[in-house]
Amino acid sequence: MRRAVPDNGKIAKDAKESVQECVSEFISFVTSEASDKCMKEKRKTISGEDLIWSLGTLGFEEYVEALKHYLKLYREVSIKPPSVFSQSCLLLHSKVC
Amino acid sequence: MHKVSVIYLSRFEKEEMDHRIDIHSSSRMPMLVSQQEMINNFWRKRQVEIKAIQDFGDRAIPMTRVRKIISNKKGKMMMTFETPSFLTKACEIFVQEIAFRAWMCAKSHHRNIVLDSDIAEAIASTKSYDFLDDVLNAHKEMHHSFPYPKPTKKCHQINLSSSSHQVPTHQNQLLELIPQFTRYPPSVHIPPPMPQKNVHCIPLPLALISHEVSSVIANASTPAPTVNGIILPIGYKAKCIDRSFGNTTNNIVTSGVMNHLQVLTRAPPNIPSIYCYTNMVSSTSNTNQENNIHVEVATTKSTIHASIDTNTTIGVDGDQHQHEERTTTSLGMNSVHGSLDAQVSIVSSRTGSDINWDEFEMLDDCLLPEIDKDILMDEEPTPLPNSMSTDDLLLASNMLDLETLSHEPYLLDDIVSGARTNNGC
Numbered sequence: 001m002r003r004a005v006p007d008n009g010k011i012a013k014d015a016k017e018s019v020q021e022c023v024s025e026f027i028s029f030v031t032s033e034a035s036d037k038c039m040k041e042k043r044k045t046i047s048g049e050d051l052i053w054s055l056g057t058l059g060f061e062e063y064v065e066a067l068k069h070y071l072k073l074y075r076e077v078s079i080k081p082p083s084v085f086s087q088s089c090l091l092l093h094s095k096v097c
Numbered sequence: 098m099h100k101v102s103v104i105y106l107s108r109f110e111k112e113e114m115d116h117r118i119d120i121h122s123s124s125r126m127p128m129l130v131s132q133q134e135m136i137n138n139f140w141r142k143r144q145v146e147i148k149a150i151q152d153f154g155d156r157a158i159p160m161t162r163v164r165k166i167i168s169n170k171k172g173k174m175m176m177t178f179e180t181p182s183f184l185t186k187a188c189e190i191f192v193q194e195i196a197f198r199a200w201m202c203a204k205s206h207h208r209n210i211v212l213d214s215d216i217a218e219a220i221a222s223t224k225s226y227d228f229l230d231d232v233l234n235a236h237k238e239m240h241h242s243f244p245y246p247k248p249t250k251k252c253h254q255i256n257l258s259s260s261s262h263q264v265p266t267h268q269n270q271l272l273e274l275i276p277q278f279t280r281y282p283p284s285v286h287i288p289p290p291m292p293q294k295n296v297h298c299i300p301l302p303l304a305l306i307s308h309e310v311s312s313v314i315a316n317a318s319t320p321a322p323t324v325n326g327i328i329l330p331i332g333y334k335a336k337c338i339d340r341s342f343g344n345t346t347n348n349i350v351t352s353g354v355m356n357h358l359q360v361l362t363r364a365p366p367n368i369p370s371i372y373c374y375t376n377m378v379s380s381t382s383n384t385n386q387e388n389n390i391h392v393e394v395a396t397t398k399s400t401i402h403a404s405i406d407t408n409t410t411i412g413v414d415g416d417q418h419q420h421e422e423r424t425t426t427s428l429g430m431n432s433v434h435g436s437l438d439a440q441v442s443i444v445s446s447r448t449g450s451d452i453n454w455d456e457f458e459m460l461d462d463c464l465l466p467e468i469d470k471d472i473l474m475d476e477e478p479t480p481l482p483n484s485m486s487t488d489d490l491l492l493a494s495n496m497l498d499l500e501t502l503s504h505e506p507y508l509l510d511d512i513v514s515g516a517r518t519n520n521g522c
Contacts, residue, residue: 044173045175051180
């Protein structure tokens with residue numbers, strides 16, 4: 001919250017508590033929408049795309065663009081180490097061979 | 098690298114601040130456009146921030162908490178590995194957006210501190226936050242469930258708020274002693290106060306009496322329950338009353354249903370103290386009716402100094418039966434001018450059929466010793482008789498010396514005596 005408010009601004013304690021409750025409700029809201037979509041399509045796993053879809057459906061269109069990019073970056077970072085490992089394995093294999 | 102991005106953002110924020118200062122010096126209409134610009138700016142910054150992320154492990158919101166909530170909601174479904182991290186980031190942006198909008202609301206009210214009300218305003222003004230309305234209402238209810246200050250040791254107050262409100266322990270004790278009494282229902286209404294005429298200050302802590310009890314009392318001696326009462330301890334400090342009755346008024350002057358208020362006064366012999374039982378009975382005010390008497394009370398800062406003679410009665414009587422017995426506190430036929438600590442318009446009726454009885458809390462006689470302990474009294478309180486009937490609606494007119502009442506006839510007198518006359522006393 002502090003990052004969204006300028007340095008000279010202050011946030012009341014009950015405002016923070018209200019936002020905490022709102023966040024919990026936000027997570028539940030988005031998750032249940034994504035879960036319903038998966039059940040309709042008879043899938044058993046909720047993916048990032050389902051969450052992006054539910055965000056767009058529920059009126060959080062501005063989140064879609066920003067979070068699409070985040071998801072792409074996150075997947076790249078998550079996949080990267082195994083690919084480096086596999087490349088190093090290939091190099092070793094070639095050397096051995 | 099992450100640090101560099103943070104520095105970059107803070108420069109943006111500074112520019113935004115300067116831009117905001119310029120905006121607020123302008124008129125209202127351009128502000129709305131610039132508010133939209135600020136929101137667009139906000140999203141641009143978020144995009145830049147996400148592009149600059151290097152360390153995905155650095156999170157403002159704990160992911161384990163988010164994972165728990167997702168697990169609760171998804172049920173038997175599974176989720177991919179990026180779901181918790183993705184949703185955590187979404188929550189982060191959500192918090193920032195709501196904080197930003199609340200900050201704009203705070204700025205519009207010329208405040209530098211973001212309050213709960215700003216959050217509420219931001220939620221109300223954004224369409225996509227409609228799902229948070231229930232959360233907001235629940236939060237409000239939780240935080241506003243104690244509208245009244247807790248009673249002090251020396252003040253006897255009865256919580257007149259809705260049944261969902263907690264009652265202070267002292268009042269709980271009182272309520273336990275009156276099992277047949279019901280709590281003050283939220284539907285009881287007191288109309289807005291009438292303009293004061295010849296205002297006199299009488300601090301009167303109102304103890305609302307359930308209609309059941311009042312009916313019992315009324316039925317004990319008369320078929321027509323017309324008399325109710327106000328508990329009126331002498332020397333009750335105005336401050337206590339202000340707090341209790343004032344709060345009561347604030348919370349119950351919400352609709353226009355009039356209530357009957359009749360004053361019962363009783364006192365032990367030779368004791369300069371008055372205990373008046375009040376009962377609020379809903380009815381429509383109709384000062385044109387011959388037998389209706391309109392009572393006006395207003396806030397006061399003075400204390401009541403009254404003495405009671407058990408043989409004296411206060412009458413509520415359109416025919417003014419009791420006028421000859423009236424003292425300085427006697428009441429007029431069609432209007433009562435008295436000052437209490439809260440502005441309450443009360444109408445009483447002589448005939449029981451005109452009365453709509455509402456359920457109120459009522460202090461039984463057995464509670465009077467409790468009241469004695471808790472109420473600031475100028476004189477030594479004496480134990481009151483346990484039984485009470487409409488015959489007990491007595492006020493020592495010659496002993497009653499309500500300083501703040503005028504010499505004009507007052508309803509207080511007439512209300513009490515009305516029942517007495519109806520009872521054939």
